[in-house]
Amino acid sequence: MDNELSSFITIFTEFYYWVTVVFMFFIHVGFCVYEVGASRWRNHKHTLLKNTMIIPLVTVTWYLFGWWMYFALPNGPGITGPLLEAGWATPWSEFMGTHLGGSTFQEGLSVENDGWWSRINGVFFAAFLLFSWTAASIVSGACLERIRPSAYWICAVAIGSFFWVIDAAWGWHPDGWMVQLLGYHDAYASGVIHAIAGGFALGVIIVLGPRLGKFRADGTPRNINPHNPWLVTVGLFLIFSGFWGFYVACNIPMLDVGAGDGGSYFTATNIYLTPTTLSAITFNFLMSLSGGMLSAFIVSKGDVLWIYYGGLAGVIGASAGNDLYHPIQACIIGMGGAWVCYKGHFFAERVFKIDDPLGAVAVHGYAGIYGLIVVGFMLWGYPASMNPDYAHISPLGQLAGAAIMFGLLGFLPGFIIAHILKAFGLLRVPRGVELAGLDLKEIHTRYEEKEELRAALAKEPIDG
DSSP: OOSHHHHHHHHHHHHHHHHHHHHHHHHHHHHHHHHHHHSOGGGHHHHHHHHHTHHHHHHHHIIIIIHHHHHHOTTTTTTSSOOOOOGGGSTTOGGGSOOOSOOOOSTTOOHHHHTTHHHHHHHHHHHHHHHHHHHHHHHHHHTTTTBOHHHHHHHHHHIIIIIHHHHHHHHSSTTOHHHHHHOOOOTTOIIIIIIHHHHHHHHHHHHHOOOTTSBOTTSOBOOOOOSOHHHHHHHHHHHHHHHHHHHHHTEEEEEETTGGGTSOOEEEEETTSOEEOHHHHHHHHHHHHHHHHHHHHHHTTSOHHHHHHHHHHHHHHHHTTTTTOOHHHHHHHHHHHHHHHHHHHHHHHHHHOOOOTTOHIIIIIIHHHHHHHHHHHHTTTOBSSSOTTSOBOOHHHHHHHHIIIIIIIIIHHHHHHHHHHHHTTOSBOOHHHHHHOSOHHHHHHHHHHHHHHHHHHHHSOOOO
């Protein structure tokens, strides 16, 4: 490293992202606890299994190709330029191992151009990986109690290590083509994580169909309550806690944004390298969370579970612009996100017979779209990047971005993949298994143990 200041910035950034990963891990723990609590007792192990296996499956595929895609695809390729070189992100790169920034042997990799990645690569990789797990977990909640584990894992890898990475390269990279041409702005991933995962989940569950017994013969929906609301509560509070890490990981902690003008101005920046402060996002996270919870309390008439969902929808609805909003703006926008989520969920359930057990499509998809559209009006004219040649934020650019995130990269791939799996009989568990419970093997084991005990007692009755 060049000097003490650059060494401090690099090591501080390395530690900063390492801490965000620890916090973000709570999101995945929360999803596991939350979904187990929401599912019925005969499906607990199945629910836990499909969520747990996200970790190895998405991690390995993210290592093999997902990480490289983020750096290679900002131009499309073919929209604003060619495929880009990203030697530090290839799975065989020497920067994937212990490397202190000395000389390099890999072709196309140099200390002068890429040396920063020798120290930052792993922690930045992990922060993005946790975003991948989140995208996959959102889809999991929508498919609760009826999807085959293998089918879900295919979907998890598709959304977690492929499709969301494309949208991140296009719209969550400082030089992504959507930032350049559309002025796309999505600081804390209303679209890049939430809208795309909500759209993908919607595509899957339309093909998957509702749970048995969800709708009466006349088409009216039944309310299937969570098996354990206390676990749901704990899980959602863990997700709230992990969201702090999510927000912090969407920032660069210390960057000299004035270096190009011949001076120095050090600040935290968002993912687009435009200035913000951690103080601002702290205010806005809390106010959008609170606005969502207040709105959900009113619109749901005090349904405590929907208050939690509304809090998430409030944060997600304000996330696209929470780097620049005033706290009062964040609160009001968060209130709108919860309203859109609640009304959208029950409208889709009533009219289109969509069975979304945890409101995942509504909380993440509908609130995410809302957040992208709102930021186009609230931040209209703001620069989307530090590059003055790039487009500025506008309603049209944000609307186009919402269509790309939710529709093109979310709903359409989920719908197609689910149809392919269904055509081969691999999507949904058989009717008998769903009725008996997806923990069928465990149920059979308990039944056999009970029969063996009865047989033993018949031979040698216990006194008394």
